[in-house]
Amino acid sequence: NAGVMQNPRHLVRRRGQEARLRCSPMKGHSHVYWYRQLPEEGLKFMVYLQKENIIDESGMPKERFSAEFPKEGPSILRIQQVVRGDSAAYFCASSPRADVNTEAFFGQGTRLTVV
């Protein structure tokens, strides 16, 4: 059973371009979480999705950021018109349930660099 797969591992974008980050959860997991880690900081929750639904997006910036988790295929975190401040590591996690006592498994992250 493969772990949480994120791609690409590294992504370089120029200011104003779009960034698409992909996350394939573990087999059997229908709950996906995205976190952002800015340099020298801890991880900050961004969004929680189930298949085809956004459950909690309280950590998402209001503009330029969107996330989806379609019925088929990976979850996508999309950042439009990237700026230097978007440079960070973006981690995806998945779990089979949303119980508070169910751990989430993390991917290795996508490191976005905006130049």
Added chain:
Amino acid sequence: AQSVTQPDIHITVSEGASLELRCNYSYGATPYLFWYVQSPGQGLQLLLKYFSGDTLVQGIKGFEAEFKRSQSSFNLRKPSVHWSDAAEYFCAVGAGTSGTYKYSFGTGTRLKVLA
């Protein structure tokens, strides 16, 4: 809302010495607590977790943590540190309402191990 404080940003210990990393949490109900380790350029690996029961929790790689409700703490310990333990360590608290949950992470403690 829940929060986590890791008071030590950097800790340096000699190989073979004991280790304690501090974590304090704030949460109004029973917390679900986790310790993760992140090696440079890697994702997060779960070391151990506390949901309920015995307040002394054993994890992987010889780590343990003790939940102390009276002190709102969940400190991570290891009796003898190995050079391969050099990494960044994150404490997290999980909590959720209405069927959702999300972790709140501390800002991390970077561990350096001297030969």
